[in-house]
Amino acid sequence: MSFDLIIRNARLHRRNTLVDIAVTNGKFARIASDISESATREIDAVGRLVSPPFIDAHVHLDAVLTVGQPRYNTSGTLLEGIQIWSERKPSLTREDVKQRVLEEVRWEVAQGTLHIRSHVDVCDPALTALRALLEVREEVRDICDIQLVAFPQDGILSFPNGRELMRKAMELGCDIVGGIPHYEWTRDMGVEDVHYAFALAKEFNRDIDCHCDETDDPHSRFTEVMAADTIEQGWQGRVTASHCTAMHSYDNAYAFKLMRLLARAGMHVIANPFDNVVLQGRFDTYPKRRGITRVKELLAAGVNVALGHDSIMDPWFPLGRGDMLAAAQLALFLCHMSGYDEINDVLDLITTNAAKTLRISDRYGIDEDKPADFLVLDAPTAFEALRLLPARLHVFKQGREVASTIPARSNVKRQGDDEGGEVTYRIE
Ligand SMILES: [Zn+2]
DSSP, rough: OEEEEEEEEEEEOOOOOOOOEEEEEEEEEEEEOOOSSSOOOEETTTTTTTEEEEEEEEEGGGGTTTTTOOOOOOOOOOOHHHHHHHHGGGGOOOOHHHHHHHHHHHHHHHTTTEEEEEEEOOOOOOHHHHHHHHHHHTHHHHHHEEEEEEOOOOSSSSSTTTTHHHHHHHHHHSSSSSSOOGSSSSSHHHHHHHHHHHHHHHHHHOOEEEEOEEESOOOOOOOOHHHHHHHTTTTTSSSSEEEOOGGGGGEEEEEEEEHHHHTTOOOOEOOHHHHHHHHHTTTTSSSSSOOOHHHHHHHHTEEEEOOOOOOOOSSOOOOOOOOHHHHHHHHHHTTOOSSSSHHHHHGGTTTTTHHHHOOOOOSSSTTTTTOOOOOEEEEHHHHHHHHHHHOOEEEEETEEEEEEOOOEEEEOOOOTTTTTTEEOOOOO
């Protein structure tokens, strides 16, 4: 018997011994310590880490690569970002959106991200970006799986016909219902924003992922409303609160009550380290808050946490190149997860935890009979991957290589040594 592909001497996360991984017909056929059969193609991983693909659980594809259009964000704030986006929105066209998104998806795939959950702003009577993204979702299926969230950037109740636009977005084929309760004009409207998202989710039998409490205001308390609705509506496991930056600023007594409630509701939380640290704390003098939600404490409380890139060269965050490993590294710094085990565990935030959030665990992971989606990193462990942000040497989707990278090599020459010596950034 012969296989299509064998990755030899692969190191799997949290497994000490090396394995061979055989792939046939786009699926993992066998994972064993020494596979004697041959394959059409063989790659020797030489002890490198082979990981399930990375997942970007929260991004705004409709806005990617628009930085500077029509102007740069000079204050760097969330509110100026929303203002600039509202100026850019009228010039959105199907071609403009598709061209930018197709390019950005290539960036993410090249770096090992094969699943993306994207919010798409539906506060546009023409729903131009949504229609374009629905086409992109189908067109990129060979390299990336995309989920689309109907996202009311300017509010469901605070924007003209907000409810109707949300409903229309679901009718057109959005996968997930969104919301933005903290941005509505009043507390009561915010509560109604959440209730409406749940009503729509029940009507269309969809999951929910709301931007929730994305502010430093410790009085912004809509995540608790989401949790209560989740329990009352029986939507456990299907609901995600994104950002939750206000949790950073809650007093501890309330924060721990809320975390227990989130665990009971089986809710997922998504943190977005780049945007959270750049956009929050803007009204502070010193000390300045980091803004990111309590990732470490949520995990300890039994809440599933995943990460998103959120913005890539857009009005809110001018930098970035769509690298989820870099997002994970930043979360590690910001959330004080630098203990040895914590560093290794951070990889879960962009892999298995995110798969639970996107509810794709049944077809995700390096297990026999699952789709052969994986990447080979130029590092031996998760710890080293998070330290080095190494090249993603090979990226496979359903057994087909969809991306490859040749790692950079550095050389240092001492005086009188014309050949020099390679720098590996490793202690052997
Ligand atoms: Zn967002």
